[in-house]
Amino acid sequence: MQTVFRELEGKSSTYYGLLGGLGLLALLGLFAAYQMEHHGHIITGMTNQVVWGIPHVFAVFLIVAASGVLNVASIATVFGKQFYKPLAPLSALLAIALLAGGLMVLMLDLGRADRLIVAMTHYNFKSVFAWNVFLYTGFFTLSAIYIWTMMDRKVAAFNKPVGFAAFFWRLSLTTGTGSIFGFLVARQAYDTALLAPMFIIMSFCYGLAVYLLVLMAAYSWSKRPLGDLVIRRLKNLLGVFIAAVLYFVAVYHLTNFYFTRQHEFERFILLDGGIYTLLFWIGQILLGGVVPLILLYAPATRQSRSAIASACLLVVLGGLAQMYVTIIGGQAFPLQMFPGMIESSSFFDGVIHPYVPSLPETLLGLGGVAVAGAMVVFAIKILRFLPESLDDPAVTLSHKAD
Amino acid sequence: MSDFDTYRRRFMGGVLGVAATAALPAGVLFWQTAQGEVKDGPPASDKVRWGMLVDTTKCGTGCDACVRGCDQENGLSGDTSPTSPQWIRKVQVSNPRTGYSFSLPMMCQHCEEPPCVDVCPTGASFKRADGIVLVDRHLCIGCRYCMMACPYKARSFIHQPVTDQLAEVPRGIGCVESCTFCVQRIDAGKQTTACQDACNAEGHQAIYFGNLKDPDSEISRRLASYRSQEVLASLNLHTGVRYEGI
Amino acid sequence: MRRLAKGWVKPAALGAFLLACALTLAYAGSGTQESSRVPKPNVTTAKGEKCVEDTEYMRKNHMKLLRHHRITAVHEGDNQKTDKYSIVNCVNCHASAKDNSVTGPGDFCQSCHAYAAVKITCFECHSSKPSGSPPAFHPAVSQGPLNKTTRATMMRYQAYHGRLPNLDAGFNAKDVAGVIR
Secondary structure, three states: OOOOEOOOOOOOHHHHHHHHHHHHHHHHHHHHHHHHHHHOHHHOOOOOOOOOOHHHHHHHHHHHHHHHHOHHHHHHHOOOOHHHHHHHHHHHHHHHHHHHHHHHHHHHOOOOHHHHHHHHHOOOOOOHHHHHHHHHHHHHHHHHHHHHHHHOHHHHHHHHHHHHHHHHHHHHHHHHHHHHHHOOOOOOOOOOOOHHHHHHHHHHHHHHHHHHHHHHHHHHHOOOOEOHHHHHHHHHHHHHHHHHHHHHHHHHHHHHHHOHHHHHHHHHHHHHOOHHHHHHHHHHHHHHHHHHHHHHHOOOOOOOHHHHHHHHHHHHHHHHHHHHHHHHHHHHOOOOOOOOOEEEEOOOOOOOOOOOOOHHHHHHHHHHHHHHHHHHHHHHHHOOOOEOOEOHHHHHHOOOOO | OOHHHHHHHHHHHHHHHHHHHHHHHHHHHHHHHHOOOOOOOOOOOOOOOEEEEEEHHHOOOOOOHHHHHHHHHHOOOOOOOOOOOOOEEEEEEEOOOOOOEEEEEEEOOOOOOOHHHHHOOOOOEEEOOOOOEEEOOOOOOOOOHHHHHOOOOOOEEOOOOOOOOOOOOOOOOOOEEOOOOOHHHHHOOOOOOHHHHHHHHHOOOOEEEEEOOOOOOHHHHHHHHOOOEOOOHHHOOOOOEEEEOO | OOOOOOOOHHHHHHHHHHHHHHHHHHHHHOOOOOOOOOOOOOOOOOOOOOOOOOHHHHHHHHHHHHHHHHHHHHHHOOOOOOOOOOHHHHHHHHOOOOOOOOOOOOOHHHHHHHHHOOOOOHHHHOOOOOOOOOOOOOOOOOOOOOOOOHHHHHHHHHHHHOOOOOHHHOOOHHHHHHHHO
């Protein structure tokens, strides 16, 4: 039996309210970007010490999640699990939407956003950012073609090769995203090859959390059936990914403990870094890792839809906390130009660099999320991304046992 | 397929066709705007490598004449707020275990293998043939990746519109900048930097500047006779700025 | 809808619309029309007898010259005092006597560019005033912790520029406002 895909009705007040709300948030983000472009970054909290702030936290999260959300489609195509085939189109749509939102934030935060044409015509191929121009554009193209092979029966034969290409492409893309930081020898928080695979695992985790959230929301609000089989398989997979992320974080910090020269930095993140310590332990580890694992596996909660949705939301929030600690915490800790010495200067050497997010940059970051959301909400109404039914009989019949 | 579907398909096809046709001249125009052809001019030569030597034993802890000189030469405000650019700064360093302390001016180190050049996506951060590391502000998009990459935190970002720049030193909003070894003076034939002149005017004579590839230059002779070090030498960046007494 | 699917109506309407657009543009582009709202450009110079190239050449090619030159100037070096194509030297000659700038209302660069509605971004970074001009903020305003008195500032100015600033020039930050934003 073939899965029947159908567009969302999309006429209810909830739908228009959601679309309108997301549109409004996106507009606010664009207005904030205009203010930043007009008055300069002086109106944000970013300084010469903390040069990448909240916009980058949101942007990198969205980009990492975009790459990971395509995982669901890859499991169907690359790993041959037919069970996931009905879930694939939404996965590819989310990939495009999240990446678009993240890139929008990144590009609007540029000091000279009017020079994007320069960025697209002049390349220094030693720079990860230059590769990213091609990696991201290629990702858009491949995901779009992927959707085409899923929806148009005439090109369905290309589904597998395009799926493979998209899989390897996004591994390169996420390696690149992790290497943006991993290649920086200057800062003690970065300068490690571990960041590339860690970002890949994080992408799987955050992408699947976003996917599950969107799936549950879409089906619950459009009153389409979503069975326990689908939920159970996805949430078990999510649990594995959360555990893997915790593993990578543990290895990262344990290795740092072995290097005496990293001890001060570890002390800063894990003990006396104020907001960064809080976000690390409470945000990233507890709320982003331990609590979701409990919610997803404990007998009391693992069957409850609301518990699973909460777990997904906590994973997303934990992911944002992780990005904040990595990106901003990594910049807040001062550079060690004279290891072991105490430095001080008029340029804030030797002191923790303060950073307070401002309204314009927060609106810009949220605007990117809103654009991604609005794209998804709009797309599922005009094209057939969602199966009519994902209840247990429908998904069992649509594939052979695997 | 209904008539409406046919109509819809043809309409979409038509719209895409018009859009593609319109995009072509727009694309050509934008591409032209981004280009510029290279013409031969008086080139900076790789027979020269500009370098600096700072004798920190002569560098006074309270003195910041070099900073004032740089500010004046390059039209900087001298403000020290977190968003104000500082091309050069005095750093006080002390050893908590031995009690020894010293100070030194820190600026762009003009590395031979600059991390900032590696990470710049457009190639705006580049190393000139004579070793000076500069930001081509025509290409800089203000992504600040070079600021993340610099181990010396040498670069500054301009956070607001600039209206009082000097004619010789163009600087503007949204771009990244750092010490240029007073390139406007070097290209005009002067062989000293503003920080060096200011330090000499104060009577400290702590800064030497010259051609590292010329074995007879004052800086080369001094480098060959006295011990000097790079900051963060273990990074193997082979900086153009070296220090005595650190 | 079914009626509209008839072959010729839509393409004909589209074609008529495009033709109307093209005719309007052609009419607007015909050079003999003069709008009274936009003042004709003022192409005076304050100093020098003639430009480094002749006027017609400059009219057509100044942008190309600037684009060529800026790459070599930055990447290969540029002696601003002797290089005839340096933008510093353009501004040195073309800055108006009235407000010492090329971007004030009616000034050299601004007047043509406003007339042609082409935005210049050069002067977001490049100074619109000649070399040796005092900065836009009044020298009496402190430039930082060291310049605590007007006299100290004046002395620094004189030491650097070799002369005292011309405080009667009457310039202010609005000079660059017309073209930049």
